[in-house]
Amino acid sequence: MGIVVQKFGGTSVGNVERILNAARRVVEEKEKGNQVVVVVSAMGKSTDQLVELAKQISPIPDKREMDMLLSTGEQITISLLSMALKEMGHEAISFTGGQAGILTESVPGNARIKHISSGKIQGCLNEKKIVIVAGFQGIDENNEILTLGRGGSDTTAVALAAALNADRCDIFTDVTGVYTTDPRYIKGARQLKSVSYDEMLELANLGAGVLHPRAVEFAKNYGIALQVCSSMEKVEGTIIEEAVTMEQNLIVRGVAFEEDIIRVTLVGLKNEIQHLSTIFTKLAENHINVDIIIQSQTEAQKTSLSFSIKKEQLNETISVLENYKKELDFESAEYETGLAKVSIVGSGMVSNPGVAAQMFKALADEHIKIKMVSTSEIKVSTVIDEGQMLKAAGILHTAFGLDKLKAEAEVSS
Amino acid sequence: MGIVVQKFGGTSVGNVERILNAARRVVEEKEKGNQVVVVVSAMGKSTDQLVELAKQISPIPDKREMDMLLSTGEQITISLLSMALKEMGHEAISFTGGQAGILTESVPGNARIKHISSGKIQGCLNEKKIVIVAGFQGIDENNEILTLGRGGSDTTAVALAAALNADRCDIFTDVTGVYTTDPRYIKGARQLKSVSYDEMLELANLGAGVLHPRAVEFAKNYGIALQVCSSMEKVEGTIIEEAVTMEQNLIVRGVAFEEDIIRVTLVGLKNEIQHLSTIFTKLAENHINVDIIIQSQTEAQKTSLSFSIKKEQLNETISVLENYKKELDFESAEYETGLAKVSIVGSGMVSNPGVAAQMFKALADEHIKIKMVSTSEIKVSTVIDEGQMLKAAGILHTAFGLDKLKAEAEVSS
Known part of the structure; x- marks a missing residue:
C-alpha cells in the first residue's frame, strides 16, 4: 500500500459526466489498496470565462483580485468530485489550497509553492479518506x-506527491500521453513510451501543453515518477522519469512550437559591461519571462540587444522599458510581433554533433527564414514567422524521422 | 464621518452592468466622507446554478461539500466589485468570510455567526480602503x-455593522423597500416608510423575502438602524428601527404568505408529559425548524400532534421521526403537502382585540378553510390550501385597509 497522487485537468472534469468518470478512476486506485490524493483543475473553460468576466x-x-476570482474555479471542482x-x-x-497547507510566495497570479504542511492531508488519509485538493x-x-499561474495544478500535484512521499503521480489529461509533437496540428505525431525529466522540461517550456514546466522541475528535483495518461481512454500513458529507454535510439524525441512570440530589440545601447545584467534584472523583478537573448555589436561604442517574450507580457515589458529608459540608456525599443518558436528536443543531441545544422538546412530548403536561434545541450529553438510555424514543425518532425516511430497510439492530424 | 455597511443582494450584482452600478453607489457613500464596508451576495441565479450542478x-x-461549493459564488462577486x-x-x-474574521458555528449549510474579529477590516478602513466582504x-x-443558509448575506451585513459599531446598514435589493404585502402578486401593495424590528421580524419569518429574519434579530439586539432600499432606483427606502411612527394608526401593517408548507401529524401518541419536549428536542437537534404546533386530545390516554414544516425539510423530518419512532411511541405519522401560510402582522394588534376574529371572518366569507392557526402578540398566522394562498392574501390586504395606505411608491400587481 502506498500513496498515489492523481491530477485531473480541466477537460477531464469539464462536465458532470466527466467528473463522475474521474471519480471512478479515483475509486479504482483506492480499491487497489492505495491511499489517494486527488488534485483537480477548474471545470473546462470556466477559468477563461472568469477571466472574460473580469475583463469586462x-x-x-x-x-x-484576479487570484481571489480564479481560485473559485478549482474550489467548485473539488466539492463536486x-x-x-x-x-x-x-x-x-x-480542501482548498490554503486548507491543504499549501503555502506560497506573495506573487499574485504567479506564486511559487514555498512549503506544504501535509499533516492535515496525512491525517485524513490515515482515516481512510480520499483527499481532494484544489490545484493552482x-x-x-x-x-x-494566491494562484500559481496557468498550468499550476500540475505543480500542486507534484509538490503534494513530494511532500507526502508518494509512490506515483498520475497526470490525467485529454491526451493519451506525451507526443513527438502536437497531434492536433501535425500529421504523424507519435506517442512516446517515456521521456526524461529534462526532455519533458524542454518540451513543456516550449509550449507542449501536456505538463507545466514547474511541475516537471519539481518532479525532477524530488525524483517523483510522473505518468501522463488519458482520463477518457484506458491506454498506456507516457512515463516521465530519470532513466529513459532510448526508443529506437532517437536523437530528436520531440518537436515543439508556440505562437504569440514577440521580439524586442533595444537599439543604440551603450556597450557597457553592466547593462545586460541591469536590463534583465529589471525585467525579472517585474516577473517578465525572457526567453531567447541575442546581443550584436553594431558600432564600437553601441550595441543592439534582442530578446523574445510572450505576447501577454508585452504591455508590462513596454512599461518596464519606458520607466527605466534613462537608466538603461538605449536609443529606442522595437517590437516585432507575429512570430513563433519552433524547437527540437532530445537528450541524444549531446553526443550527436550536427543536429542544429541539420535543422537549419531542413528549414532553409523550404525557404523558412530563421530570425533568432537558441541552443541548449538537449534542444535547439528557432524563432520564425508565425504563418510558417506549423509547416516548419511538420518539416522537422519528418526530417528527424519521428513520424516513423512505432507508437502505442497513432493519432492523425 | 462614520462607518456605513452596504449590502447588495444577488439581483443587485446580477451582471457586469449591475456590479458597476453597485460600485457607483459605494463610491457615492465613500465620497460623503464615510468609511464603507460592502457585503455582497452571489451574482443573480449563480447559487441556484451551483445547487443544480451538485444535484446532478x-x-x-x-x-x-455544499458549503465548499456555494461559498464560491460570493467570492466571485467580491473580486469583481x-x-x-x-x-x-x-x-x-x-475578503472571503474567513479572511474578514467571521467565525461561525460548525453547522454546514446553516451556521450562525459566533464572533467577528474586525481588526483586519478596521485596519483597511483606516488606510482609506473600501472593504468588500463575501456575505453568507x-x-x-x-x-x-461554512455558509449561513439562504439570505445569510443580510446577516453578515448586520453582524459586521454591529462588530464595527457602524452608523447605518443599508440593504440594497431589487425592491424599493418593505411593502404591506408582496407587490409581485397582490394588487394594491403599498410601501411602508418604516417598520419596527418586531414587525419586520415577523414579516421576514413569514416569507416576506426582503430581509433575512436572523439579520433583523441581530439588528434588533444591537440596535442597528437598517434601511432597505433599491439598488436600481433612487427613491426613499424603508427604515427598520425600534420606534416607528404609526402610519395612519394601522393595526395591521403587513400581509405575508409562504407556500410549500407541510403539516405533519403524529397519531396515537401516548399522552405523557415529556413527549412533546422529546419530539421537538430531537427535531431541533437535527436543525429542523418547526413552525405552528397544535396538540389535540383524541382519547383519554392518546393524543395527536400536528406541526408545520417547510417542504425542503420533509426528508430530514421523516428520517428523524422514523429513527426515533420507538422512543417517541406514536402509532403513525401523516404528511399533508400542498399547504401555504398566510399571516397578518402589526404592533397595533396588542391593544386592539378582535383582530384575529376579523381575519377568520374575512377568510370564511370567501369560503377559505383554515387548517391551522397560530398567534403571537403582533401576528396571526393561518395555514390553508396552497391554491387559495394569493386569494387569501389579497382579501386580507383589503380587509385591513392596507391598499388605502398613502404610499411613497405605488406598485401594481
Whole structure:
C-alpha cells in the first residue's frame, strides 16, 4: 500500500459526466489498496470565462483580485468530485489550497509553492479518506489567496506527491500521453513510451501543453515518477522519469512550437559591461519571462540587444522599458510581433554533433527564414514567422524521422 | 464621518452592468466622507446554478461539500466589485468570510455567526480602503468553510455593522423597500416608510423575502438602524428601527404568505408529559425548524400532534421521526403537502382585540378553510390550501385597509 497522487485537468472534469468518470478512476486506485490524493483543475473553460468576466469590468484587472476570482474555479471542482465519491460510497473530503497547507510566495497570479504542511492531508488519509485538493492555488503568511499561474495544478500535484512521499503521480489529461509533437496540428505525431525529466522540461517550456514546466522541475528535483495518461481512454500513458529507454535510439524525441512570440530589440545601447545584467534584472523583478537573448555589436561604442517574450507580457515589458529608459540608456525599443518558436528536443543531441545544422538546412530548403536561434545541450529553438510555424514543425518532425516511430497510439492530424 | 455597511443582494450584482452600478453607489457613500464596508451576495441565479450542478452529481449532496461549493459564488462577486472600484480610482480590497474574521458555528449549510474579529477590516478602513466582504459565509475554528443558509448575506451585513459599531446598514435589493404585502402578486401593495424590528421580524419569518429574519434579530439586539432600499432606483427606502411612527394608526401593517408548507401529524401518541419536549428536542437537534404546533386530545390516554414544516425539510423530518419512532411511541405519522401560510402582522394588534376574529371572518366569507392557526402578540398566522394562498392574501390586504395606505411608491400587481 502506498500513496498515489492523481491530477485531473480541466477537460477531464469539464462536465458532470466527466467528473463522475474521474471519480471512478479515483475509486479504482483506492480499491487497489492505495491511499489517494486527488488534485483537480477548474471545470473546462470556466477559468477563461472568469477571466472574460473580469475583463469586462477592468481591462487590466487587479492581480490580487484576479487570484481571489480564479481560485473559485478549482474550489467548485473539488466539492463536486468529493460529492461524487461520497455518492459512490467512499469517504472523501475536499480542501482548498490554503486548507491543504499549501503555502506560497506573495506573487499574485504567479506564486511559487514555498512549503506544504501535509499533516492535515496525512491525517485524513490515515482515516481512510480520499483527499481532494484544489490545484493552482495556495495562501501566503497573511492568509491571502494566491494562484500559481496557468498550468499550476500540475505543480500542486507534484509538490503534494513530494511532500507526502508518494509512490506515483498520475497526470490525467485529454491526451493519451506525451507526443513527438502536437497531434492536433501535425500529421504523424507519435506517442512516446517515456521521456526524461529534462526532455519533458524542454518540451513543456516550449509550449507542449501536456505538463507545466514547474511541475516537471519539481518532479525532477524530488525524483517523483510522473505518468501522463488519458482520463477518457484506458491506454498506456507516457512515463516521465530519470532513466529513459532510448526508443529506437532517437536523437530528436520531440518537436515543439508556440505562437504569440514577440521580439524586442533595444537599439543604440551603450556597450557597457553592466547593462545586460541591469536590463534583465529589471525585467525579472517585474516577473517578465525572457526567453531567447541575442546581443550584436553594431558600432564600437553601441550595441543592439534582442530578446523574445510572450505576447501577454508585452504591455508590462513596454512599461518596464519606458520607466527605466534613462537608466538603461538605449536609443529606442522595437517590437516585432507575429512570430513563433519552433524547437527540437532530445537528450541524444549531446553526443550527436550536427543536429542544429541539420535543422537549419531542413528549414532553409523550404525557404523558412530563421530570425533568432537558441541552443541548449538537449534542444535547439528557432524563432520564425508565425504563418510558417506549423509547416516548419511538420518539416522537422519528418526530417528527424519521428513520424516513423512505432507508437502505442497513432493519432492523425 | 462614520462607518456605513452596504449590502447588495444577488439581483443587485446580477451582471457586469449591475456590479458597476453597485460600485457607483459605494463610491457615492465613500465620497460623503464615510468609511464603507460592502457585503455582497452571489451574482443573480449563480447559487441556484451551483445547487443544480451538485444535484446532478448527488440527489442529497453532502452538506460540508455544499458549503465548499456555494461559498464560491460570493467570492466571485467580491473580486469583481473590488476590480470595479479600483477601475473607478478607489482603493478597495476584498475578503472571503474567513479572511474578514467571521467565525461561525460548525453547522454546514446553516451556521450562525459566533464572533467577528474586525481588526483586519478596521485596519483597511483606516488606510482609506473600501472593504468588500463575501456575505453568507464564514469559517469555524478548524478553518472549515461554512455558509449561513439562504439570505445569510443580510446577516453578515448586520453582524459586521454591529462588530464595527457602524452608523447605518443599508440593504440594497431589487425592491424599493418593505411593502404591506408582496407587490409581485397582490394588487394594491403599498410601501411602508418604516417598520419596527418586531414587525419586520415577523414579516421576514413569514416569507416576506426582503430581509433575512436572523439579520433583523441581530439588528434588533444591537440596535442597528437598517434601511432597505433599491439598488436600481433612487427613491426613499424603508427604515427598520425600534420606534416607528404609526402610519395612519394601522393595526395591521403587513400581509405575508409562504407556500410549500407541510403539516405533519403524529397519531396515537401516548399522552405523557415529556413527549412533546422529546419530539421537538430531537427535531431541533437535527436543525429542523418547526413552525405552528397544535396538540389535540383524541382519547383519554392518546393524543395527536400536528406541526408545520417547510417542504425542503420533509426528508430530514421523516428520517428523524422514523429513527426515533420507538422512543417517541406514536402509532403513525401523516404528511399533508400542498399547504401555504398566510399571516397578518402589526404592533397595533396588542391593544386592539378582535383582530384575529376579523381575519377568520374575512377568510370564511370567501369560503377559505383554515387548517391551522397560530398567534403571537403582533401576528396571526393561518395555514390553508396552497391554491387559495394569493386569494387569501389579497382579501386580507383589503380587509385591513392596507391598499388605502398613502404610499411613497405605488406598485401594481
